[in-house]
Amino acid sequence: MAKRTLVVIGGDAAGMSAASQVRRNDPEREIIVYERGEHTSYAACGMPYLVAGLVDRPEQLVARRPEVFRERQNIQALTHHEAFEIEPQGQRVRVRRLEDGCEFWQSYDDLLIATGALPIIPELEGARAEGVYALKDLASGIALTRYVQEAQPRRAVIIGGGYIGIEMAEALRLRGIETALVHRGPQVMATLDVEMGALASRALTELGVTLYLGEALVGFETQAGRVRAVVTAQRTLPADLVILGMGIRPNSDLARAAGIPLGVQGAIRVSPQMQTGAHHVWAAGDCAESMHLVSGEPVYVALGTVANKTGRIAGLNLTGAPTAFPGVLGTAITKVGETEIARTGLQTRECERLGIAYTTAQIASSTRAGYYPGAREIAVRLLAERATGRLLGGQIVGGPGSGKRIDTIAAALTARLTAQDLVDMDLSYAPPFSPVWDPVQTAARVLLRSG
């Protein structure tokens, strides 16, 4: 009997997690991974810190190189190979070897699509001019780092105040570059309620970033193919470096062309076992849809944590270990200088869209006992269902030690706990770590009173 063949398209978090899990459970399976780029298993989330100079060498961001996959796990990880067509009926994939343009068909017993996400590039003249960067993969992060080091830009403009935007703003300030950030919404971080977003905006301002809020990008000015300025409806901002942080979209073009059903925002629709609508075709990571654990609705959440988890789940199911992925909360964390920013679950806007009657409370407390050295301000915002008190979401902005508290809320959301449950919860306390009521509980107490 011939060995079963698993073909994986995409060699980053989801693809390589799946491949590793399959190899762990099945020493015999043939596993071939086609990766268009040069790197496998790299930490995309680490790129801002490479640009910042906090990480010295790009190789530090690579968890495992292709040759290591080959040698230690017998996984054929082939870089510079682009899968550009899927034929689900024939169970084969068409691949182009980029170094010589050679094309061939690869048969599979199972196919995992792990093609990730792509940055959104506006359809504007100059959006691809020299000096304009978007973080697509590690190679693009390396190119940007090199530009920052070698071209020594003096004035940068960042378009978009999401995670990438604010992390890049911090990175460029650490490089001493004059940095402006243009954001369409009233405050940065649209995944926070606007009251909490305001605290994130303040942290950026304190870092010396000039914010232009409520301003939309209109165009770019270029000269000899190089960017010279960013144009908004209100002003023209001179720039010799522009970073696009306008969001991402699932890289699902290949799946769409093959007739594989797509869902929210064009992400590949998958079952809890990570099966797509096509036989023997699976998907995981930033190209796939997820289920939201609070709303029960399909959502598109592109995060490294989810990619690792769904890759692992796909791998388990591919080797006869039936495992369902329960879903996501959209838990995320970042920082701007010393200010930590985190969120999980539903925010106000989503509750309103879903027609959920909710209550909300926002408190200011202290990261440590007030008398303990280094105590810093922390703001916590909680949302709960009005009728039941069930927690719906949480947001945190504060000094060192604030952000990871979001995990307590994430655990509470996972278990469908109420604000009362959170108040009663036996959380840890000592003066160097917390006031006697953890700020998360203080928010829950206020929520109970307002509910």
Next chain:
Amino acid sequence: MAKRTLVVIGGDAAGMSAASQVRRNDPEREIIVYERGEHTSYAACGMPYLVAGLVDRPEQLVARRPEVFRERQNIQALTHHEAFEIEPQGQRVRVRRLEDGCEFWQSYDDLLIATGALPIIPELEGARAEGVYALKDLASGIALTRYVQEAQPRRAVIIGGGYIGIEMAEALRLRGIETALVHRGPQVMATLDVEMGALASRALTELGVTLYLGEALVGFETQAGRVRAVVTAQRTLPADLVILGMGIRPNSDLARAAGIPLGVQGAIRVSPQMQTGAHHVWAAGDCAESMHLVSGEPVYVALGTVANKTGRIAGLNLTGAPTAFPGVLGTAITKVGETEIARTGLQTRECERLGIAYTTAQIASSTRAGYYPGAREIAVRLLAERATGRLLGGQIVGGPGSGKRIDTIAAALTARLTAQDLVDMDLSYAPPFSPVWDPVQTAARVLLRSG
């Protein structure tokens, strides 16, 4: 109709939380608090940091002074008043005013006993000699701080490697005092499994504390009423300062004398509403028993968090807002230098005593992404029920950012989640905060494989 009178014995966390909660719900109630000492509502957990010199003034540890309770909340908080007899049938308490020795009977409609805990003092000659300290209340913390500042002791011996012992060891090292710690068990921190306790021992050693493990206290040497040395079975340790950290016991003597039923370790037995076995008598805080949320057994857990919670619960029930306290996990956190130490739920020893078949996993990971500056080692240990995978407990020892992760485990225990639930959980990740799999999840993954 006469106003109802609530009498509270003890003016610290539990007593004043209850009084404040009663006042919030009932503006009319007469509330009288008798506190034997000088201070109300002080942070007992802050005393090591006062001794260390990290907190300058004792007043910083006082959350609210008696006159503030009187003026702002109309709570008669009377310090230097010792309640020394309870007559449950007559609904009255006998009180001694310490400044003049005057005694009187105080009637109550409801009585709350919040007498806290007392340090265990060994029945050995010299245990109360000059230079020997135990932390009983804020006054004793102030006295110790003064001794450290004024007598300038050079060699200290701490008896007992629990929370107080290791926090005082850190404090004395910060004062530049040569410090030895004598502990009966094989490693410090008996609330951790011995493999994790070893990491706490190492942290103390790195701080320059000389550890004598597996050694029992035998006696003291004194000269002219002052301590000169600590004697163990193995050696004599010269000392001009001795700190007793040999544990605490519930201060339930008053309740016992009044015939109020006691439970585990002599703590006052209470219902989930904080009612004792005597009519109109309630108890909360360090003098009362708790229910363990994992084992379902009564336990004695004396912690500020629990005192605040149970005081609040008593206050709610005293004002007709029926509320049950679900129970405790024994969650606790502390630090030794840069090493954070935390635990929650059941440990190995307790599982064995309770006859629970368990599995355990202990992992070493990183507090941040390995490539991010400041990443430090973190060890996580998890216990789960063998048959079901239900989490039973967790322990963490590691660098900055490690300890508060215990709250994620505490939340999981509260909701009776399994190791699988923890692996699937959508926890936060960004390189400055965590590897992509949080160390807590890495431990859960290893637990699944070993289960």
